[in-house]
Amino acid sequence: MNYQLNYHNPLVNKKKQKRLIESYKETIWREFSIKLKEERKILPIRSLFATQPFLEKEKYDEVVELIKKDKMNIPIPVEEFFDDNMRIIIDGHVRTRTRYDLGQKTIECVLLYSDKKYKSNLLEIAKDLGFKRINEIPLKYS
Numbered sequence: 001m002n003y004q005l006n007y008h009n010p011l012v013n014k015k016k017q018k019r020l021i022e023s024y025k026e027t028i029w030r031e032f033s034i035k036l037k038e039e040r041k042i043l044p045i046r047s048l049f050a051t052q053p054f055l056e057k058e059k060y061d062e063v064v065e066l067i068k069k070d071k072m073n074i075p076i077p078v079e080e081f082f083d084d085n086m087r088i089i090i091d092g093h094v095r096t097r098t099r100y101d102l103g104q105k106t107i108e109c110v111l112l113y114s115d116k117k118y119k120s121n122l123l124e125i126a127k128d129l130g131f132k133r134i135n136e137i138p139l140k141y142s
Contacts, residue, residue, distance in 0.1 A: 011062065012095075020077065021038070021090075025112065036112040038111070041108075043087065043109050044106055045134060048133070049126045049132065050093055050136075051088060051129070054137060054138050055094050056141075056142055058142060064101075064102070073108075076091070077089075077112060079123075081123060
C-alpha cells in the first residue's frame, strides 16, 4: 500500500466528526445493507487498532497543545467487530496517540457496531498493517 502524508486536512471539530460518522454509517449501509449501531463509551486506548502506517508529527505537535489546553475533547469514532474481537480507529489517530503519550489510559469513543458479520475495509487495512496499536505507529515529518 502507498500512503502519503496529508497534513493539509484541517483538524477535526465536533460538526465534522458527526458528518464523518454519518457518512461512514451510510457507506456501510450501501455496501453491506447493515445499519450500524452507535454508542458512546470510554475504552482502553490499548484496545484500539490503527489504520494508518504513520502519524504526522506537525499535526501531533498541534494536537498536543490543544489537548493540554482542554480544547480537543471530541470522541474518537471506532468500529467494533465482535466476531474478530477487534476495535478499529476510524478517525482520530493523532488525538488517540497524543492522549496515550500524555499518560491517558482510556479515551471517549463513538463505538459503531453491528450484530451481523461483515468485512469492513478498515479491518483489512489494520490487518495489512499487522494489527498495530496506536503507540506502535511512528511519527513522521511531512
